[in-house]
Amino acid sequence: MNLGKKVFLLSLLLLLLIVTCVYKHTKEFMNEVSITQGQVANKEEKVQASEIKQSQKKAESEQVTSENNEKHEANLDESIQSNNKTTNDKITKFEEQNQQIEEIKQPDLIILKRKDEGYRRSNGEFFYYELSPKSKEIQDKLYTIMKNEPFIFGKDDGIDYLKINDDLLNKIIKIMQDNPNLKFEIAGHASIRSDDDRYNKYISVMRAANIKKELIARGISKRRMKARGYGDKIPLIQDQIKLFNRIEFNIIGE
Known part of the structure; x- marks a missing residue:
């Protein structure tokens, strides 16, 4: 190869x-x-x-x-x-x-006395039942005011008007001014000393008189008002307890 x-x-x-x-x-x-x-x-x-x-x-x-x-x-x-x-x-x-x-x-509501037992009226002054329907309506309003807002005085035998009562007094004054034809009784009630009617009456009169004096100072005519004291002779009853110390305004003329 x-x-x-x-x-x-x-x-x-x-x-x-x-x-x-x-x-x-x-x-x-x-x-x-x-x-x-x-x-x-x-x-x-x-x-x-x-x-x-x-x-x-x-x-x-x-x-x-x-x-x-x-x-x-x-x-x-x-x-x-x-x-x-x-x-x-x-x-x-x-x-x-x-x-x-x-x-x-x-308790039962306090019902201010309207039957007029024990109250004094003279020279044409009216009791509650003698008032006209309008005057009765005003009187009922006064009762309600006094029931809900009682006047307050000093402890024990205080008789002087206190400024704490101004709101209440202004409500009374408004009613008097709105109804110039009406005349009023300022009724004082007091029970400071038991079994001493004269002293209790004195306290109630002086409280009513001092409120009247305050109203006069605020422009209400003295001819439209009478201040009276009833001592402890006309108590209110609540729960079987007698309530004495209070001031009421009662319409006595229209």
């Missing part, structure tokens, strides 16, 4: 060897790529599965939370309604008890 043929054969063998090596390495590379892609795919599938699982858990958790919130709100509403009902029941019970206590403890 000549040299040319030997070279040709060697070249051919070398080419085959190169092709074989390339094929082998290419196959190994493709296998590695395939494995890597498979691993990536597996990882992606695992990640997706994990994300799906987490989403499901989150959705379940949100659903549970929502259900719990709804239950809590429902329980809260029931609790509020129950508390409101309990509170209303307590208020109703308290009002009923209060009403029962008031019915038991509330």
Whole structure:
């Protein structure tokens, strides 16, 4: 075999060897790529599965939370309604008890004397039953004022007019000014010393006289007023207790 043929054969063998090596390495590379892609795919599938699982858990958790919130709100509403009902029941019970206590403890109202026993009248002065309907209406208003706002004097045998009575006196003055045709008796009642009629009468007269003096100083004509004291002869009765100390304004002329 000549040299040319030997070279040709060697070249051919070398080419085959190169092709074989390339094929082998290419196959190994493709296998590695395939494995890597498979691993990536597996990882992606695992990640997706994990994300799906987490989403499901989150959705379940949100659903549970929502259900719990709804239950809590429902329980809260029931609790509020129950508390409101309990509170209303307590208020109703308290009002009923209060009403029962008031019915038991509330004393009879003070009724100022209108039958005129014991009062003095002279020179055409009127008793209550002799007044016109309009004057009786005014007299009733005076009785209400004096019942709710009695005149206040100093301790024990105080007789001087006190400034604390100004609001009450102004109400009386307003009635007198609105009805200039009416005449009034300022009736004092007092019981300071038991079994001392003269002293009690003196206190009642002086209190009435000092109120008259105050009214004159405020512009009311002295001809429209008479100050009288009745001592302890005409008490008021409340709960079987006699009440003495007071001032009354009685219409005696119109």
